[in-house]
Amino acid sequence: MKxxxxxxxxxxxxxxxxxxxRHICSIQDxxxxxSGRNMTFLDALSQRSTKKGNLCVGLDPALPxxxxxxxxSEKYAKCKDENDARLSFCLDIIEKTADYCSxxxxxxxxVLGWTAEHHRKLTxxxxxxxxxxxxxxxxxxxxxxxxxxxxxxxxxxxDAITFNPFLGNLKETVGKAHKPVKELGILVLTLTSxxxxxxxxxxxxxxxxxxxxxxxxxxxxSSADGCVIGATDHVTSRDLKGVRNIVGPDKVFLxxxxxxxxxxxxxxxxxxxxxxxxxxxxxxxxxNPELQAETYCNKLRKLLIxx
Numbered sequence: 001m002k003x004x005x006x007x008x009x010x011x012x013x014x015x016x017x018x019x020x021x022r023h024i025c026s027i028q029d030x031x032x033x034x035s036g037r038n039m040t041f042l043d044a045l046s047q048r049s050t051k052k053g054n055l056c057v058g059l060d061p062a063l064p065x066x067x068x069x070x071x072x073s074e075k076y077a078k079c080k081d082e083n084d085a086r087l088s089f090c091l092d093i094i095e096k097t098a099d100y101c102s103x104x105x106x107x108x109x110x111v112l113g114w115t116a117e118h119h120r121k122l123t124x125x126x127x128x129x130x131x132x133x134x135x136x137x138x139x140x141x142x143x144x145x146x147x148x149x150x151x152x153x154x155x156x157x158x159d160a161i162t163f164n165p166f167l168g169n170l171k172e173t174v175g176k177a178h179k180p181v182k183e184l185g186i187l188v189l190t191l192t193s194x195x196x197x198x199x200x201x202x203x204x205x206x207x208x209x210x211x212x213x214x215x216x217x218x219x220x221x222s223s224a225d226g227c228v229i230g231a232t233d234h235v236t237s238r239d240l241k242g243v244r245n246i247v248g249p250d251k252v253f254l255x256x257x258x259x260x261x262x263x264x265x266x267x268x269x270x271x272x273x274x275x276x277x278x279x280x281x282x283x284x285x286x287x288n289p290e291l292q293a294e295t296y297c298n299k300l301r302k303l304l305i306x307x
Contacts, residue, residue, distance in 0.1 A: 041183060042252060048103070054104070063085070066176060086111060089284075096293070098129035105135075106127070116155070123159075135162075150176055150177055171218075216243045219246075228255075230266070231277075253271050265277075
């Protein structure tokens with residue numbers, strides 16, 4: 001495969017993994033050669049959210065050897081290769097929940113050790129079921145290293161990544177991520193769900209304003225695709241509304257912290273309706289992931305219909 005572009009590589013993988021690229025590239029943003037038209041990450045996500053709702057299912061496949069609860073079941077753990085075990089678990093979750101979510105978000109820390117083939121099988125499965133897929137890698141580094149990461153992540157078929165802005169390079173990264181035929185969306189850590197965010201992102205000031213507001217200004221100035229903002233107790237309705245007022249209605253908010261972290265759904269109405277609400281453990285480790293995903297999907301529809 002000499003002199004292949006990233007889009008050619010994606011097309012090749014479609015054929016290699018599933019026989020017909022048109023089989024998995026079922027919507028317009030999947031591949032320009034399959035659909036005849038390319039779409040941005042935000043356009044594709046908007047179409048999917050309109051059709052299937054605002055739920056994002058987080059994929060955090062923990063092995064039984066890692067901890068005592070919220071782990072993949074023994075039927076997966078029996079695989080000789082732990083990477084295959086985690087992939088099989090994730091593929092089953094996608095199959096069970098895809099009707100009720102518009103996106104999936106694998107956390108990179110839970111899939112360390114995966115090969116390019118593992119990643120491509122995961123992204124292809126999501127696309128085949130008309131869902132976007134976001135690699136939660138919290139990327140942040142200097143220019144040349146960013147180039148390397150973007151090259152591989154794009155070749156694996158992901159639609160977007162999370163980005164850590166604290167090393168800078170946001171505008172440069174967005175420019176590079178948006179250049180390929182199929183762009184990679186950039187979702188910027190703005191006000192995270194962990195308690196330490198209060199010190200580092202809310203009380204810390206940059207040029208006289210809270211750091212998370214300064215990051216929001218950078219998101220808008222750099223043309224990044226959206227913000228990552230938690231829904232846990234230290235994030236208020238006023239915080240959400242403040243960030244929305246800065247970045248505008250076109251940026252998507254990826255919102256973790258709902259479910260096991262006990263984030264509050266009600267306050268999300270202050271953030272507008274361009275939301276992608278992530279639920280991980282409360283769905284993927286439930287007795288019935290399909291029913292749990294449907295329940296969250298319906299809750300979000302009722303909440304956002306009034307916005």
